[in-house]
Amino acid sequence: MRIAYTSEQIRAAEQALMALLPPGTLMQRAAAGLAAACAGALAGRAGRVYGSRVAVLAGGGDNGGDALYAGARLARRGARVEAVLAGSRAHEAGLAALREAGGRAAPYSEERAREALGGADLILDGLLGIGGSGALRQPYADLVTLANQAPGLRVAVDVPTGVASSDGRVEGPAFRADATVTFGAYKTGLFVDPGAEHAGEVTLVDIGLGPYLPDPDVAALTAADVGALWPRPGAESDKYRRGVVGIAAGGSRFTGAAVLAVGGAVRSGAGMVRYAGQELPVSAVRARWPEAVITTLKPGEGVEEVGRVQAWVLGPGLGTDDDALQVARSVLAGDEPVVIDADGLTLVARERSLLRRRAPVLLTPHAGELSRLIGAPREQIEARRLEHARRAASELGATVLLKGSTTVIAEEGRPARVNTNGIPWLATGGTGDVLAGIAGTLLAAGLSCYDAASCAAYTHALAAREASAGAPLAALDVAESLPRALRALLSPASL
Ligand SMILES: NC(=O)C1=CN([C@@H]2O[C@H](COP(=O)(O)OP(=O)(O)OC[C@H]3O[C@@H](n4cnc5c(N)ncnc54)[C@H](O)[C@@H]3O)[C@@H](O)[C@H]2O)[C@@H](O)CC1
Numbered sequence: 443m444r445i446a447y448t449s450e451q452i453r454a455a456e457q458a459l460m461a462l463l464p465p466g467t468l469m470q471r472a473a474a475g476l477a478a479a480c481a482g483a484l485a486g487r488a489g490r491v492y493g494s495r496v497a498v499l500a501g502g503g504d505n506g507g508d509a510l511y512a513g514a515r516l517a518r519r520g521a522r523v524e525a526v527l528a529g530s531r532a533h534e535a536g537l538a539a540l541r542e543a544g545g546r547a548a549p550y551s552e553e554r555a556r557e558a559l560g561g562a563d564l565i566l567d568g569l570l571g572i573g574g575s576g577a578l579r580q581p582y583a584d585l586v587t588l589a590n591q592a593p594g595l596r597v598a599v600d601v602p603t604g605v606a607s608s609d610g611r612v613e614g615p616a617f618r619a620d621a622t623v624t625f626g627a628y629k630t631g632l633f634v635d636p637g638a639e640h641a642g643e644v645t646l647v648d649i650g651l652g653p654y655l656p657d658p659d660v661a662a663l664t665a666a667d668v669g670a671l672w673p674r675p676g677a678e679s680d681k682y683r684r685g686v687v688g689i690a691a692g693g694s695r696f697t698g699a700a701v702l703a704v705g706g707a708v709r710s711g712a713g714m715v716r717y718a719g720q721e722l723p724v725s726a727v728r729a730r731w732p733e734a735v736i737t738t739l740k741p742g743e744g745v746e747e748v749g750r751v752q753a754w755v756l757g758p759g760l761g762t763d764d765d766a767l768q769v770a771r772s773v774l775a776g777d778e779p780v781v782i783d784a785d786g787l788t789l790v791a792r793e794r795s796l797l798r799r800r801a802p803v804l805l806t807p808h809a810g811e812l813s814r815l816i817g818a819p820r821e822q823i824e825a826r827r828l829e830h831a832r833r834a835a836s837e838l839g840a841t842v843l844l845k846g847s848t849t850v851i852a853e854e855g856r857p858a859r860v861n862t863n864g865i866p867w868l869a870t871g872g873t874g875d876v877l878a879g880i881a882g883t884l885l886a887a888g889l890s891c892y893d894a895a896s897c898a899a900y901t902h903a904l905a906a907r908e909a910s911a912g913a914p915l916a917a918l919d920v921a922e923s924l925p926r927a928l929r930a931l932l933s934p935a936s937l
Pocket residue numbers: 456457460468469470472501502503504505506508569570571572573574575576577578579580582599600601625649
């Protein structure tokens with residue numbers, strides 16, 4: 443499990459540790475790790491450290507100190523280091539170390555910045571770290587914009603400048619890093635978009651904070667975590683014990699959604715899938731998934747006559763008319779856990795009382811659907827994903843999986859989980875239906891909404907990677923790639 447913290451949590455831990463150590467120890471640990479990572483990157487890019495050019499962008503705080511000390515270490519190895527000092531003051535000891543090692547430094551001017559950045563093999567962003575807040579002031583904003591246009595490799599120190607380290611918010615220009623070297627612990631803003639997409643590949647440098655850190659703010663499951671949580675059939679298992687998932691999806695307009703949701707459930711290993719829908723989607727499901735046990739619903743009928751299930755998936759392509767509402771009411775009146783997706787979310791947004799039930803509910807909205815559920819503007823949700831997913835979980839009394847380039851899973855009283863292994867090709871019609879099917883299978887097998895949502899998001903993204911291999915994908919490809927993705931997760935030797 444990769445875990446992350448807010449800046450307040452990190453600061454508290456740093457203070458506790460610093461009190462026990464000689465002054466400056468932590469910064470030296472940070473700078474040593476940073477310089478080693480930069481040397482590795484330079485060796486990879488320019489073939490060597492000696493003679494390569496490094497531009498250090500240094501702010502007035504300790505983030506600038508880290509960058510200047512790391513610059514000094516690189517200068518001692520023969521790099522030509524030029525620092526642009528952006529603050530009204532600079533970290534004095536770091537600046538002295540850089541100069542002593544043969545590096546150069548001068549206050550910001552646009553001309554100087556262009557010169558230093560233009561020829562740099564590597565750009566070190568030490569403008570702001572966990573002390574940054576709000577939109578960047580000048581000259582930080584201009585400097586970040588110039589750096590983003592420069593051809594060198596961009597490495598952020600601790601967090602990319604302009605990204606809020608506690609939640610990944612970005613207001614205005616922000617450094618677009620190829621790599622971020624972060625100290626002591628991951629910061630939440632490195633896991634959650636838009637911050638995550640500014641961070642590039644994140645490396646953690648251990649500075650000894652571990653024992654002083656509290657419970658994490660967010661967590662991201664790894665392949666091993668998902669493999670350990672994934673339900674496996676035992677010798678005694680039969681299809682009922684493995685979990686029967688009911689799918690109430692598809693209508694006369696969207697027959698494909700039913701096929702995709704059933705596909706997600708079948709391919710992720712449901713003991714049995716019961717599909718309930720009207721005639722048109724029934725024939726589509728029957729043609730594609732002979733494994734599904736079908737109940738054809740007449741207009742106005744609910745799911746009361748469908749046999750026993752352990753969990754439901756409600757909503758993909760269901761429509762929002764009276765027939766759909768009747769189906770939703772009948773599913774939610776039962777005692778089984780329910781994944782509510784797509785049109786199901788529109789229906790419960792209209793009739794909130796449907797969410798008043800004892801059994802668990804997992805809501806899987808994208809930002810637009812969440813906007814209808816909690817009445818917050820979509821742009822605000824996209825800018826502050828974590829905050830809104832948490833708010834929705836608390837207001838709606840449900841587990842919320844907010845879809846997006848980083849998927850956020852929120853449940854009251856637990857650290858939010860994030861899934862960071864999605865790929866942009868996943869943003870195509872129908873992939874959400876497959877995700878709902880996977881989550882339904884996991885709920886039916888007995889996982890909690892929290893674990894089912896996190897494992898489904900991870901596996902869905904992994905299957906998308908398998909399906910895409912760098913090319914566009916179709917939603918059904920994701921369902922069809924699930925067995926390959928699961929093979930890798932469930933038998934780690936093949937990873
Ligand atoms: N505290 C510690 O023990 C350690 C701290 N380290 C480094 O110290 C950093 C934190 O240092 P600081 O607390 O000095 O904070 P920063 O260096 O992140 O930034 C503080 C400065 O930025 C200014 N600022 C804030 N928001 C701004 C904005 N929007 N536009 C322009 N200027 C803005 C503030 O006025 C302040 O002068 C960490 O991110 C890390 O890089 C590391 O050396 C490891 C050890």
